[in-house]
Amino acid sequence: MIEKNKNNPLASNFLDIESLSVQDIDAILEKAAQLKEEKSIPRTLEGKIILALFFENSTRTRTSFELAAKRLGADVVNWNVNTSSVNKGETFEDTIANLNALGAEATIMRHYDDDSAHRAATIMHTPVINAGAGKRHHPTQALLDAMTIVERKGSLNGLTIALCGDLKHSRVAASNIDLLSKYDVKIHAIAPQELKLAKDYEHLDSIKHFSTLEEGLPGCDVVMMHRIQKERMDQILYSDTTYFKDYGLTKDRLSYASPDALVMHPGPVNRQVELADDVTDGPQSVILEQVKNGPFIRMAVLDRVLGDH
Numbered sequence: 107m108i109e110k111n112k113n114n115p116l117a118s119n120f121l122d123i124e125s126l127s128v129q130d131i132d133a134i135l136e137k138a139a140q141l142k143e144e145k146s147i148p149r150t151l152e153g154k155i156i157l158a159l160f161f162e163n164s165t166r167t168r169t170s171f172e173l174a175a176k177r178l179g180a181d182v183v184n185w186n187v188n189t190s191s192v193n194k195g196e197t198f199e200d201t202i203a204n205l206n207a208l209g210a211e212a213t214i215m216r217h218y219d220d221d222s223a224h225r226a227a228t229i230m231h232t233p234v235i236n237a238g239a240g241k242r243h244h245p246t247q248a249l250l251d252a253m254t255i256v257e258r259k260g261s262l263n264g265l266t267i268a269l270c271g272d273l274k275h276s277r278v279a280a281s282n283i284d285l286l287s288k289y290d291v292k293i294h295a296i297a298p299q300e301l302k303l304a305k306d307y308e309h310l311d312s313i314k315h316f317s318t319l320e321e322g323l324p325g326c327d328v329v330m331m332h333r334i335q336k337e338r339m340d341q342i343l344y345s346d347t348t349y350f351k352d353y354g355l356t357k358d359r360l361s362y363a364s365p366d367a368l369v370m371h372p373g374p375v376n377r378q379v380e381l382a383d384d385v386t387d388g389p390q391s392v393i394l395e396q397v398k399n400g401p402f403i404r405m406a407v408l409d410r411v412l413g414d415h
């Protein structure tokens with residue numbers, strides 16, 4: 107189920123993984139796979155204008171949403187926080203209300219607050235699509251990760267998947283847990299004590315917690331690495347060298363996982379901090395396949411939210 111926009115019951119928001127059923131997720135993965143096979147993408151969003159509202163930096167997500175929207179025939183208006191009136195003291199709510207009054211057909215939004223997209227959706231009259239919110243939500247990243255795993259492993263069911271690194275501050279880890287918990291997946295959460303997953307996930311039986319890669323990687327079919335998010339920390343706890351020494355994924359540490367384990371990372375990768383160069387560029391890495399799948403997942407999501415069905 108895609109959440110209905112309260113201000114306009116005909117519009118559908120795309121805010122988080124929690125509000126999707128397994129059938130919804132399977133349908134999005136299937137649509138994305140079908141679009142990837144397509145020689146010419148049907149221009150189902152011709153004539154629509156989409157606003158891309160990024161309050162935080164982005165390379166992959168912004169570009170892949172824009173590519174996706176344009177491939178489907180939509181126009182994209184990019185809004186830049188650095189040149190906006192947010193810097194003149196306008197509140198978030200007022201900014202959103204004003205952008206709503208301008209009247210785009212949908213808004214793709216990234217913001218540093220966990221509930222930002224949900225708050226925007228209570229103001230906007232047209233669909234809001236979450237492109238990353240604080241430490242909590244990044245639904246399209248979880249979907250493109252799932253697509254990449256399914257392409258390589260055939261299914262999510264039956265897999266053991268390690269989530270490693272700074273899990274405390276990672277919206278990618280949070281949305282991946284939301285998604286993987288809907289399937290028959292065992293999750294190994296591997297993080298230093300100070301960067302462990304938030305308490306909200308402690309009740310989930312599907313998650314086992316570990317504090318070293320050596321303990322957590324045995325039996326894992328997929329190793330998802332996460333960036334150490336210094337910008338979300340009050341205090342820098344590790345130097346890059348100490349972090350790499352204790353938690354960096356080296357070839358040697360990777361050998362603890364299953365021999366055909368996939369190595370994933372949402373990017374941006376800090377080379378020789380989270381991942382050794384020869385693992386980032388090695389035969390088990392599917393990092394660029396994740397990036398490649400981004401536009402197809404985002405086309406499937408945009409089509410679902412805005413297409414005529």
Ligand code: NCD
Nearest residue numbers: 166167238244333372373374
């Ligand atoms: C992530 C993000 O911004 O949430 N990257 C991404 O979208 N591909 C992860 C990160 O910033 O580390």
